[in-house]
Amino acid sequence: DAGVTQSPTHLIKTRGQHVTLRCSPISGHKSVSWYQQVLGQGPQFIFQYYEKEERGRGNFPDRFSARQFPNYSSELNVNALLLGDSALYLCASSRGQESSYNSPLHFGNGTRLTVT
Amino acid sequence: GQQLNQSPQSMFIQEGEDVSMNCTSSSIFNTWLWYKQDPGEGPVLLIALYKAGELTSNGRLTAQFGITRTDSFLNIAASIPSDVGIYFCARGGNNDMRFGAGTRLTVKP
Numbered sequence: 001d002a003g004v005t006q007s008p009t010h011l012i013k014t015r016g017q018h019v020t021l022r023c024s025p026i027s028g029h030k031s032v033s034w035y036q037q038v039l040g041q042g043p044q045f046i047f048q049y050y051e052k053e054e055r056g057r058g059n060f061p062d063r064f065s066a067r068q069f070p071n072y073s074s075e076l077n078v079n080a081l082l083l084g085d086s087a088l089y090l091c092a093s094s095r096g097q098e099s100s101y102n103s104p105l106h107f108g109n110g111t112r113l114t115v116t
Numbered sequence: 117g118q119q120l121n122q123s124p125q126s127m128f129i130q131e132g133e134d135v136s137m138n139c140t141s142s143s144i145f146n147t148w149l150w151y152k153q154d155p156g157e158g159p160v161l162l163i164a165l166y167k168a169g170e171l172t173s174n175g176r177l178t179a180q181f182g183i184t185r186t187d188s189f190l191n192i193a194a195s196i197p198s199d200v201g202i203y204f205c206a207r208g209g210n211n212d213m214r215f216g217a218g219t220r221l222t223v224k225p
Contacts, residue, residue, distance in 0.1 A: 004158070033212070042120075042204050042215030043159065056212040090158050104149075105213065107158030 002026070004108035006091050012114045018079045021111045025072050025093030031055075032074040033105070034066055035090040043090055049074055050097040078113075086115045122205055122216035130224050135192040137219040139205030147208040148181050148188040153218070154201045163190070164208070195223050 005024045013019050025032050031050040035043035048056035049068035068074045078085055088110040095103035122139045129135060147166055151159035163174050165181035165188060172179055176193040192199055202218040
């Protein structure tokens with residue numbers, strides 16, 4: 001089975017631009033979460049979507065938005081990019097809304113965003 | 117906020133040595149998870165703990181959920197070069213997981 005797939009793998013943008021990152025969950029997984037990982041730190045939670053509805057939001061500004069489509073794939077959008085938005089953006093999926101022994105969270109390999 | 121404190125920040129060990137790292141929190145959690153991240157990849161789940169006092173093994177890895185539910189440790193027995201990477205503890209539940217800052221492990225052959 002294919003794992004969580006993210007595109008693109010790398011992206012370079014300039015300040016002020018916007019970016020759209022894409023994620024396809026593992027087949028059968030209905031929950032998608034987005035995380036930002038700055039170099040040298042652990043992933044920070046941005047959003048969770050389950051059954052196409054936002055179920056959780058981390059401490060990120062309104063420039064960050066996301067959505068989930070009927071096929072459970074998801075997009076993360078970031079507007080008015082800042083230098084500090086440079087990071088690895090990770091998508092994770094699970095079968096249910098809550099991760100559990102039978103439905104752990106699986107991560108993709110991320111999109112490396114560089115803002116210059 | 118609910119911070120997870122991981123220690124040590126980094127470890128340099130010889131192949132064959134055992135490794136121990138831990139994670140503490142000021143808050144009580146119901147779930148502890150340990151992930152490993154290799155360069156250029158996303159974190160991969162190693163062990164999940166769901167009960168206070170639980171001791172779980174996965175091959176050479178052993179993790180325990182502290183009785184007070186505010187800490188967890190991860191041990192790696194007889195380290196090998198492919199153990200190199202960053203190990204993260206995380207508290208889970210609603211997929212809005214909180215991660216520690218990680219322990220970077222280097223294994224010298």
